[in-house]
Amino acid sequence: MTKWFYYIYIIAKNSFSEKKKIIFQMFNHVFFLVFNLYLYRHVYELVPSVADKLPYANAVWSMSMYFAVFWLGLNGIEKVFRQDILSGNVEIYMLRPISYIWQKILTQLGQGILPFISATVFSVSINYFVVGLPSMNISMPLWIMSLILIFLLSQILITFLYVLCGLSGFWLQNSESMYFVTSKLVMILGGAWVPIAFFPEFLQAIARFSPFGGAMALSFAMYPNFDAHFLSIILNIIFWIAIFAFITYFVSNKTNRKLAVNG
Amino acid sequence: MIEVKNLKKYFFHKNKKIVAVDDVSFSIKQGESVAFIGPNGAGKSTTIKMLTGIIWPTEGHISVLGISPQDNRKAVVSQVGVVFGQRSSLLPNLPPSDSLKLFGIMYGLNKKETESRIKYLEEQFDLTSFKDQPVRTLSLGQRMRVEIACSIIHNPKILFLDEPSIGLDIIAKKNLRETLAYLRKEHKMTIFLTSHDVGDIEAICDRTIVINHGKVVVDEPTNELYKLVDREKKMVMVGPSLEEVLTDLYKK
Numbered sequence: 001m002t003k004w005f006y007y008i009y010i011i012a013k014n015s016f017s018e019k020k021k022i023i024f025q026m027f028n029h030v031f032f033l034v035f036n037l038y039l040y041r042h043v044y045e046l047v048p049s050v051a052d053k054l055p056y057a058n059a060v061w062s063m064s065m066y067f068a069v070f071w072l073g074l075n076g077i078e079k080v081f082r083q084d085i086l087s088g089n090v091e092i093y094m095l096r097p098i099s100y101i102w103q104k105i106l107t108q109l110g111q112g113i114l115p116f117i118s119a120t121v122f123s124v125s126i127n128y129f130v131v132g133l134p135s136m137n138i139s140m141p142l143w144i145m146s147l148i149l150i151f152l153l154s155q156i157l158i159t160f161l162y163v164l165c166g167l168s169g170f171w172l173q174n175s176e177s178m179y180f181v182t183s184k185l186v187m188i189l190g191g192a193w194v195p196i197a198f199f200p201e202f203l204q205a206i207a208r209f210s211p212f213g214g215a216m217a218l219s220f221a222m223y224p225n226f227d228a229h230f231l232s233i234i235l236n237i238i239f240w241i242a243i244f245a246f247i248t249y250f251v252s253n254k255t256n257r258k259l260a261v262n263g
Numbered sequence: 264m265i266e267v268k269n270l271k272k273y274f275f276h277k278n279k280k281i282v283a284v285d286d287v288s289f290s291i292k293q294g295e296s297v298a299f300i301g302p303n304g305a306g307k308s309t310t311i312k313m314l315t316g317i318i319w320p321t322e323g324h325i326s327v328l329g330i331s332p333q334d335n336r337k338a339v340v341s342q343v344g345v346v347f348g349q350r351s352s353l354l355p356n357l358p359p360s361d362s363l364k365l366f367g368i369m370y371g372l373n374k375k376e377t378e379s380r381i382k383y384l385e386e387q388f389d390l391t392s393f394k395d396q397p398v399r400t401l402s403l404g405q406r407m408r409v410e411i412a413c414s415i416i417h418n419p420k421i422l423f424l425d426e427p428s429i430g431l432d433i434i435a436k437k438n439l440r441e442t443l444a445y446l447r448k449e450h451k452m453t454i455f456l457t458s459h460d461v462g463d464i465e466a467i468c469d470r471t472i473v474i475n476h477g478k479v480v481v482d483e484p485t486n487e488l489y490k491l492v493d494r495e496k497k498m499v500m501v502g503p504s505l506e507e508v509l510t511d512l513y514k515k
Binding site for chain 1: 312315316317336337340341345347350351352354355356357361364365368369370371397
C-alpha cells in the first residue's frame with residue numbers, strides 16, 4: 001500500500017512543477033465559488049420558498065463540494081484512456097507489470113491531489129466565512145465522518161463509471177460520446193445543474209438510486225435530512241461499485257485482444 | 264529463451280485483411296544479441312509487440328522465458344525491459360532519478376534496492392552530469408540513456424529495443440551502442456533490436472533476422488550477411504568512414 005502512496009507522491013511532485021497551472025485552476029475555482037454564492041443568493045431572494053426545501057447555506061455547500069471533488073480528476077480518466085488509445089501510447093503502459101487501469105488511476109490521483117486539497121480548503125474557508133456551516137440534523141463530528149465515507153465510496157464509483165467509458169474506446173476507437181452521456185447524467189443527477197432537493201419526488205429517487213447520482217452523493221450529504229437517507233445512499237453506492245467492478249473486470253480482460261497499435 | 268513458431272498477425276480494416284506477420288518462426292538463446300530488421304511495414308514492431316504481450320497473435324505460438332506473453336503478460340514484462348525509441352516513459356518535470364524511482368515501484372523493488380540500482384545505473388550510464396535537471400531539459404541522447412536505465416531498473420534477462428537510435432545524432436548513437444554493448448558483455452543480457460540504422464546492427468548484434476512482407480527472409484550471423492550479396496566489391500574505402508569523420512567533427 002505504501003508504495004502506491006509513494007507512486008502518487010512522485011506524480012504529484014511532477015504536477016506540482018506546473019505551479020502556475022494550479023494557481024490558475026484555483027483562481028477559476030474561487031471565481032466559481034463566488035459566482036455560485038451570488039447566484040444562489042439572488043435565486044433565494046427571488047423565490048424565498050425554496051429555502052423550505054433546502055436552506056441557502058446547504059445549497060451553497062452542496063454545489064461547492066461538487067466542484068471541489070471534480071479537481072481530483074477521476075472523472076477525467078476517460079479522456080486519458082482516449083488520448084492513449086488514439087496516440088498509441090497505451091502500449092508503453094501495457095509493458096509494465098501493473099495493470100493499465102491501475103496506473104491511470106494512480107496517475108490521475110497524483111495529478112489531482114494538490115488541486116483537490118487546495119480547492120477543498122478554498123471551498124470550506126469561503127463557505128464557512130460567508131454562509132457558516134450547513135444546518136444538519138446530526139452532530140457535526142458524525143456528519144464529517146459520514147462525509148469522508150461517502151466521499152471515498154463515491155470516488156470509487158465515479159472511477160469505475162469513467163474507466164468503463166474509457167475502456168469502450170478499445171471498441172469504439174473514440175469514447176467521447178460515451179463520456180458525453182455519462183458526464184451529463186452525473187451532472188444532472190448529481191445535482192450540478194439544480195440541487196436534487198428541488199427535483200420532483202420521483203426524480204429525486206432516480207437520482208439517489210442511480211449510479212450517476214451515487215457518484216456525486218457528496219452533494220446530497222450537504223442536505224439537512226441527509227441522516228434519513230444515509231444508509232440508502234451508502235448501500236446504493238456499494239451496490240453499483242460491485243456491479244461496475246464486475247463489468248470492469250470482464251471488459252478489461254477483453255481489451256488486450258482488441259488492442260491494435262501500428263509500428 | 265525466446266521461441267516463436269508459425270506466428271501470424273492479421274489486421275482488418277474495412278473488411279480488408281492486412282497481413283502484418285506471416286508465419287514467422289525463430290528462436291533466440293540466452294545472451295544472444297539479435298537484430299530484427301526490415302523495411303517500414305515489414306512487421307518488426309508488430310512482432311516485438313506480440314513478444315511483449317501488447318498485442319495478440321492471430322495464430323502461432325510465442326514463449327518468452329518459458330512463458331506465453333498472452334497467457335501471462337505480467338510475468339513476462341516483469342522479467343524483460345522494453346524501449347520504444349518513439350515513445351517516452353519519463354516524467355518530464357522531474358530529474359531522471361524520479362522516473363527511475365517510479366519504475367522501481369512498478370517493478371516491485373523495495374526502497375533500498377531501488378536506491379542501489381539508481382546509484383549503479385547513474386554511474387554506469389553516465390547520468391550523474393545531468394542528474395538534477397528535469398527530463399524535459401535533456402537532449403534526446405541523454406533522454407534515451409535514461410529510458411534504457413528505466414527499462415533495466417529491475418535487471419531484466421531480455422531487453423527489447425524498437426528503433427532506439429531514431430532521431431539521435433552520431434555521438435548519441437555511439438554512446439547508445441556502447442551502453443548496449445556493455446549490457447550485453449557485462450550482464451549477459453539478451454538483446455532483441457529493431458533498427459533502420461546499419462551502424463546499430465554492426466556494433467551490437469551478432470545475428471540478424473531480416474523480415475519483409477511479414478516473412479523471415481534471412482536469419483544469419485551479422486558478419487556473414489555480406490556473403491549473401493552476389494556482387495564483387497569494386498571499391499575499397501581507405502581511411503575512416505564518413506560516420507567516423509562526422510563523429511570527430513561533432514566532438515570538436
